[in-house]
Amino acid sequence: MRMNEGVEWALHCCVNLAWVGPDEAVPAAGLAAFYDLPTAYLNKQLQALARAGIVSSTSGPKGGFRLARPAKDITLLDVVTAIDGPEEAFRCREIRRNGASRKLPDDYRQRCLIAQAMREAEVSWRRELAARTIADIKGAVERQAPDGPELTRRLLLRPPRSRR
């Protein structure tokens, strides 16, 4: 089980966009240069965030991406769902309805308790992610390095021409 690698990229980008603020848009090329990532592929991930309503995109010069709502209203689960898809990791295929097991009494197959247990574990995971917002991460990093945000802002608003 491996999560989409773009989730890490998207989370970092969201924190950076929170520092830049909603007045300036940052193009995908700028964010890609910031972490040395493939521009086009990062663009694809940001598109997914735009479709999910997490960021808003504008075309043309001075265009790019910016947060579509306050950082405190964007949970980690929102980002993970946007990039990695809404489907659960464990999918019950109801295998117990096939083969010889269909000879068993119906009430045996009423509810799949295995699927239920797996689902509860995933709910716990989701709950944990939904409890943390981009603003939480942002605040924690600021306490760790107070001058980081300002430097990030400066680097992102004067992007190099392009690296890829």
Added chain:
Amino acid sequence: MRMNEGVEWALHCCVNLAWVGPDEAVPAAGLAAFYDLPTAYLNKQLQALARAGIVSSTSGPKGGFRLARPAKDITLLDVVTAIDGPEEAFRCREIRRNGASRKLPDDYRQRCLIAQAMREAEVSWRRELAARTIADIKGAVERQAPDGPELTRRLLLRPPRSRR
């Protein structure tokens, strides 16, 4: 993010093996026929369980698989780890050490708080899975359908010749 499909198969098989008991071995073909699964592939998954020490395997006639230890000592996490691998879903690639971001002060890159948050969520998921055992599932199903176990036992101990 999609979990290995064999996890569902392995969990069902473990519950069934718990009903059969440690005195009789059930061949992979029998379990496959029970759920109409591809025999060779299910065998591969059971091999993984054997490598993890969850089941023990014996060759030859009257051979097959059986639980290697009491069902109460096999957690769902044990099975998931054996089939799906021990690696975490979210893997921090430390992208913030590449590109322009390396201009940032060192203490900004001290600990990746994003990776930490993602890890905590996964720990929560694992804790939930580690809290449930095969015996728990087995007991809950028995309360739901008291005669299911005996029928399952009978079906598994007289497997049809082969279906695939």
Added chain:
DNA sequence: GACGGGGTACTCGGATAGAGCTTGTCCGAGTTAGCGTGG
């Protein structure tokens, strides 16, 4: 009748192909800023 040996059928186990999804790349449509021109 009892014992021993060989054959046979059955089982797992690992090595080997095929499919689907993730990753990566490319080029086109749309938009906006800036500049040049005319009033």
Added chain:
DNA sequence: CCACGCTAACTCGGACAAGCTCTATCCGAGTACCCCGTC
């Protein structure tokens, strides 16, 4: 000097390939059982 239109560059957006993991299959090694022959 100001306003307007055009051009050109820049941006996103979706369509198009490559790599890798998961899925699926096959055949060989090993083993226990069973039958047969012999004592």
